[in-house]
Amino acid sequence: MRQVIQNLEESRIREVANAGMGRSDVLAFWFGESDEVTPEFIRQAAIDSLQRGETFYSHNLGLPELREEIATYMSTRHGPIGVDRVAVTSGGVNALMLAMQQLVDAGDEVVAITPVWPNLTAQPAIMGGRVKxxxxxxxxxxxxxxxxxxxxxxTDSTKLLIINAPNNPTxxxxxxxxxxxxxxxxRRTGTWLLADEVYERLYYEPTPNGCAPSFLDVAAPDDRLVVVHSFSKSFLMTGWRLGWLVMPSSMTHHMGKLIEFNTSCASVFTQRAGVVALxxxxxxxxxxxxxxxxxxxxxIPLLQSxxxxxxxxxxxxxxxxxxLAGFDDALATAKRLVVEAGxxxxxxDAFAPEAAGxxxxxxxxxxxxxxxQGVDRLxxxxxK
Incomplete structure (x- = not known):
């Protein structure tokens, strides 16, 4: 087994959740998902697809209909983006990992802004990158x-810069x-930029396009920029595992090859749901x-009080x-809150050492x- 895999830390979020899963008395706010069910008309699109017998492989890069919808959806918000820049993936996590596989060689220097969702620093490490x-x-x-x-x-030695904004968790x-x-x-250093923008629609400041600022708004089509998106958050579709990538068109064909050796394709009925969602x-x-x-x-006001x-x-x-003042060990505090407060x-510290408290x-x-109710328990x- 590769040593880098043995050295991977298990998710500290899961470590806390595992201590409380199955307990009906626990108010759970640990995972990054809504407790609302996917809208009925999106679910129905997947059901209809299954009823039609669409249980076979699709194109590596995704159904043409879905790629067209994604291109239209993104172009409406960020200016013209062609279908030739879009790839459908089996979730946002898969999109991120595919980008890492395409861009990071063993020994490459990768810079990441933290605190951040731990996958974004673990994935380049899995590829053998040196994460700074x-x-x-x-x-x-x-x-x-x-x-x-x-x-x-x-610097000129940096192969990839990873930025998640709006940021999870901050x-x-x-x-x-x-x-x-x-x-x-x-551009000056020749560094690739990987922008995780899955939260762009979950933005609470007024903007003309209803989105957080995106690198797609300021970049040229051939810039060394890869943007990751997901249906999970903005469409209440976390369990569906459907996402997409926007990249330079010169990269798309090679991404299709890489998808073949990972998942082959996203499931057709899931993609049909994505079409209707968009x-x-x-x-x-x-x-x-x-x-x-x-x-x-x-x-927020309840916490501030x-x-x-x-x-x-x-x-x-x-x-x-x-x-919380006086509680500097967040992992221990989170475990105590599960057991002692429900x-x-x-x-x-699941997101970075500097966020340990x-x-x-x-x-x-x-x-x-x-x-x-959760604040009352806190x-x-x-x-006590």
């Missing part, structure tokens, strides 16, 4: 980027000016975003990332009262 992290810094609960530190870290989001500076710098996005995503904003605005809590409302994503949160609370709850536990 640039940490965001919290100021009164708001995580910010030291742009000079990032640009100094990305909610940090890049500005348009910051994206332009980063892109210009990567065609009727205005019936899903705006309501999802409005409800998540309600959840955020319910949870607790003495010793440091937290700020996230501009994007679906998480409250907060610090409250399931994710430990900050922080906790992540996914506020994507169908019933905002669950968030109120208060009662702290009072």
């Amino acid at each position: 992290c640039v940490a965001l810094s919290p100021v009164s609960g708001v995580w910010t980027l030291d742009m000079d530190a990032l640009l100094a870290a990305v 909610g940090w989001t890049l500005t348009r000016d910051e994206q332009q500076r980063i892109l210009r710098h990567c 065609q009727r996005t205005d019936e899903v995503t705006p309501q999802v975003v409005a409800h998540l904003k309600l959840c955020r605005d319910t949870l 607790i003495p010793g809590v440091q937290v700020a409302p996230a501009k994007g994503g679906m998480y409250a990332f907060f610090r 409250l399931g949160l994710a430990p900050g 922080w906790l992540r609370w996914c506020f994507a709850s169908k019933d905002p009262q669950r968030l109120v 208060k009662q536990w702290l009072a």
Whole structure:
């Protein structure tokens, strides 16, 4: 067995969740998904596909109909994006791993901005890359980027820069000016940029296109830019495992070869559901975003009212990332909260060492009262 695989750390989020799974008395907010079911008309599209007997392989790059819908959907928000730049994947995680496999050789230097979802630093390590992290810094609960530190870290020796914004877990989001500076710098150094933008629609600031700033808004079609998207968050489709990549057209054919050696293709009935989700996005995503904003605005003031809590409302994503004064071991704290308070949160050190004293609370709850109940449990536990 490869040593790098043996050295991989197990998910600390799972470590906490495993301690509480199956317990009906635990309010679980540890995973990054809503507890709302996928809309009926999306589910029905998959059922109809299965009833038609669509149980066979599809094109490596995805159904032509779905790739067309993705290109249209992305072009509406970010300017012209051709079908020849789109590949359908079996989830956002698969999209990220495919990008790593195509771009990272053993020994390559990879820079990542942290705290971040652990897959984004584990995946290049699996490929043998040397991962160098640039940490965001919290100021009164708001995580910010030291742009000079990032640009100094990305040199001619850097093969790939990985950025997740809006960010899981902090909610940090890049500005348009910051994206332009980063892109210009990567052009000078010849560095590839992998942008995980799966939370772009889950953005709570007013924008003309209803999205967080995207690198696609400022990049040329042939820039060394790969953007990852997923149906999971914005369409309430986490379990469907369907995502996509946008890349330079010169890369797409080779991505198809790589998909063949990974999953061959996404399942057809799942892709049919994706087609309908995109065609009727205005019936899903705006309501999802409005409800998540309600959840955020319910949870954050309650947390801010607790003495010793440091937290700020996230501009994007679906998480409250907060610090409890006096509880510096987040993993131990999260485990205690499960056992002693019936409250399931994710430990900050799952996302980076610099977030060891922080906790992540996914506020994507169908019933905002669950968030109120969760805060009550946290208060009662702290009072003890």
